[in-house]
Amino acid sequence: MSMTIGDAFARLTRGGMPVRFTAFDGSETGPEGAAIGLHLRNERGLAYLLTAPGDLGMARAYVMGDLDVSGVHPGDPYDLLVLLKDNLRFWLPSPGDALSILRDLGPGRLRPPPPPRQEQLPRWRRTLEGLRHSMARDAEVIAHHYDVSNHFYELVLGPSMAYTCALFERPDASLEEAQAAKFDLVCRKLALEPGQRLLDVGCGWGGMVRHAAREYGVRSLGVTLSLRQAQWAKAAIDREGLGDLAEVRHLDYRDVMENGFDAVSSIGLTEHVGVRNHRAYFTHLRERLRPGGRLLNHCITRSHNRRQETGPFIDRYVFPDGELIGSGSIIRAAQDAGLEVQHSENLRQHYALTLAEWCRNLETNWDECVAEVGESTARIWGLYMAGSRIGFERGELELHHVLATRAAETGPAPFPLRPDWRP
CATH class of the missing domain: 3.40.50.150 (Vaccinia Virus protein VP39)
Incomplete structure (x- = not known):
């Protein structure tokens, strides 16, 4: 039986998801009846999450509208962030789990999509293009x-x-x-x-x-x-x-x-x-x-x-x-x-x-x-x-x-x- 997106994220998060997580493939994980939920809408959002595990990947998917939030307003997602900060821990899977995730979800999903237009280059790339804290x-x-x-x-x-x-x-x-x-x-x-x-x-x-x-x-x-x-x-x-x-x-x-x-x-x-x-x-x-x-x-x-x-x-x-x-x-x-x-x-x-x-x-x-x-x-x-x-x-x-x-x-x-x- 192939691994679902929900299964993969249950394995990638130490202790499981602290919110109800649902995905476009129909899978889900996390506590039932949770007041706050995350819904992964599409393949691009999955690629963001898989290619930049942690805060950056989730931010990219959320900013692009590929990751929806329920139970909090996007103008003030304070309650969601408190819950994630206190309870969400990504960790590196074992070699066996990594191979299973790669095989079942598909290696094509490990190709990073273009980041949101609001995202600046990483710090090291900016340094190559201009002296840090120069006037320009x-x-x-x-x-x-x-x-x-x-x-x-x-x-x-x-x-x-x-x-x-x-x-x-x-x-x-x-x-x-x-x-x-x-x-x-x-x-x-x-x-x-x-x-x-x-x-x-x-x-x-x-x-x-x-x-x-x-x-x-x-x-x-x-x-x-x-x-x-x-x-x-x-x-x-x-x-x-x-x-x-x-x-x-x-x-x-x-x-x-x-x-x-x-x-x-x-x-x-x-x-x-x-x-x-x-x-x-x-x-x-x-x-x-x-x-x-x-x-x-x-x-x-x-x-x-x-x-x-x-x-x-x-x-x-x-x-x-x-x-x-x-x-x-x-x-x-x-x-x-x-x-x-x-x-x-x-x-x-x-x-x-x-x-x-x-x-x-x-x-x-x-x-x-x-x-x-x-x-x-x-x-x-x-x-x-x-x-x-x-x-x-x-x-x-x-x-x-x-x-x-x-x-x-x-x-x-x-x-x-x-x-x-x-x-």
């Missing part, structure tokens, strides 16, 4: 992620257009309240006052630039590598009548040569810089500050300081060339660049809450999001945000604020005996 290559990968569609981001992020961790001062705070609280905390940590100058690197759609100008009377300059972000931010600045205080440029942060800024904020840029470049990055930002000025670095970090590449799904579909490291390495790089680190804070739990809100927006606006960017891209975003939420909930990922100062000409920068901002 950084511009390409930023465009890959951020130039999807401004309207799509409006639907997912909400009116704030803030694509970074929010600050929930109370559990029932709205996403908009939490994003405003985040920007305000950064402003307070930087001790901004009317008339001062702020540089915001990696400014996105200009949320920090506009908040600092509107609420603190600060002359704010933001720079972003995304042309669409810069265009949206400029329009928002004009709409709010902030043109005399706020400016956003389409520019690499390394090309900012002005100096004498009272404060520098970097909210979500460090992840794109590259760990080997952190000292040069902090050195460049230090040189933009006046003596005594403050720098606030807000970035995703790991729970350890070992070098570790991002997984294939995140690297190929979400943040090509993105690199994360622990807060200890971030602090060391800042210190090695001549900055005095004054304070560090972990906002890990807040990012889990932020991602849950973004998934809720994606689910609520699913049809419009699909109309804007296509179902495959919308599915990628649901996977990425729900999976990231799990990482922050479980402490695999963290979010750190690191506040530092540039020394004054006569010695260390003056700093209060206790923090001068409200926690």
